[in-house]
């Protein structure tokens with residue numbers, strides 16, 4: 001059983017160089033303090049979107065779209081995700097997975113079916129509990145990161161910088177840890193404020209990471225592909 005929470009029928013930004021649809025799945029084991037989609041955190045048995053309807057929609061887009069993105073929440077919480085990916089692949093689509101890497105065994109199981117992975121790295125390993133609301137989870141994420149790098153699958157490792165929880169020193173520390181794992185493609189994402197965030201950081205605080213020329217130069221010089229968004 002798959003419990004999709006919704007579908008974005010067309011995107012050019014969630015699967016690099018492909019026109020894609022994005023399926024969001026219900027459920028996430030993390031409790032990131034800056035989560036934009038807390039409604040996706042509970043794993044529900046009542047789905048707000050029907051998998052069969054999404055498959056029917058995708059059948060009408062086989063000529064228009066290159067790929068399908070499995071996103072969340074945490075899509076690897078879905079017991080039948082592999083079957084869903086196989087269904088989409090059999091329809092001729094390329095596949096992308098957005099994941100926080102907290103289920104390395106499930107990740108290893110679906111990785112051969114995935115054409116591109118967006119892996120969220122929330123913080124340097126020592127601060128992982130603070131940024132995810134879950135203790136002792138960083139080892140699982142490290143395991144997923146190693147699986148990804150060893151697999152040769154195309155990927156992006158990305159970190160969202162909320163200045164309430166991360167500092168410039170944290171970014172240096174995380175970059176060093178990722179470089180030690182041979183990460184070559186890294187993206188820093190700006191924290192985006194949203195209505196439900198009652199105590200958002202100042203925009204100047206959000207921007208400060210990206211205006212730090214020493215930090216930006218360090219990252220550009222050390223990763224083969226470094227971007228900001």
Ligand code: SF4
Nearest residue numbers: 028030031032035073
């Ligand atoms: S991993 Fe994503 S969906 Fe899950 S709590 Fe964190 S920000 Fe929210």
